[in-house]
Amino acid sequence: MSTIRVAIADDQSLFRKGMMAIINEFEGVETTIEADNGQRLLDALATAAPLPDVALLDLSMPDLNGVETTKLIRRHYPQLKVIILSVYGEDRFVTHLMDLGVNAYLFKNVEPLEVERAIRAVVEKEFYFNEAFLTAMKNRMLVKKPRRLLTENVVAILTAREKDVLDLICKQMTATEIAERLCVSVRTVDGHRTNLLEKTGARNTAGLVLFAIKHGLLDPADLL
Structure with a gap:
């Protein structure tokens, strides 16, 4: 199986570096791009050869946040899988991002094993829904x-x-x-x-x- 290439964009250097170290420990997975905001990620993607398979995006970034970055990735790199990493868990917010074309949504306090599971799932099956997301969907159904x-x-x-x-x-x-x-x-x-x-x-x-x-x-x- 070929190596899964991962890009990560997060303006918190400590979190970004820590996540990269964790990802690079996964068998057959490596980070190939790191950026501190969405615009720098897009700049890197424009010259990347080959493109990464998965992009992990923080939501709250300067210059270009995770939502706007996701929209541009979907437009210009539809084959690139997007996993959102966020501290926000509002049901309506989570499902809105999935509507935009995100392949998975993870809270930043998840265990490394779930990050690995999500990366492999979006590459193999194009999506990963964890209990937090499915609970959000169930709650939304109760409202609407x-x-x-x-x-x-x-x-x-x-x-x-x-x-x-x-x-x-x-x-x-x-x-x-x-x-x-x-x-x-x-x-x-x-x-x-x-x-x-x-x-x-x-x-x-x-x-x-x-x-x-x-x-x-x-x-x-x-x-x-």
Whole structure:
């Protein structure tokens, strides 16, 4: 397996250096870019060859914060996976960032093992949802009632096979695993995923899971 390249942007030098030291201890993972704000990260990405696979972003950075950096990464480097590291845990804030195309959201007090798990998950499966995020989604559903499964608009948007693929995506299965389960080719699964992205307006696989939760196709409690 090839080495996973990681970029990190955080204006707190001690935290950034400490995180780099931790990441470089993970087998097959190394930090290739470090920056103290989003703009410097983007400047580094512009000349990086090859690009990193994952970017870890702090939210509160000078010049260009994590939210604006995420938007620009999604626009110019859609293949780059984004993991937010933050001290903020407001439910609405967490889910808003996932809507923007973040692949994972971690609090800064998580254990190193969870950071490693998240990095590997976003590379392999494109998203990582931990208990904190899923709890935030469940709390949001209690405030704002989601649409039911068999509403007219959802039925009109998705085919039965697309729902099957979406369900397996939500179960964190890879394209290869989904293909084996449905007895189809990986290319066919990728085609269904592309159609799902276009129909739902999701930015990535994490967005598809959000769509499923918001429209009553998935109860976040099932993933806890």
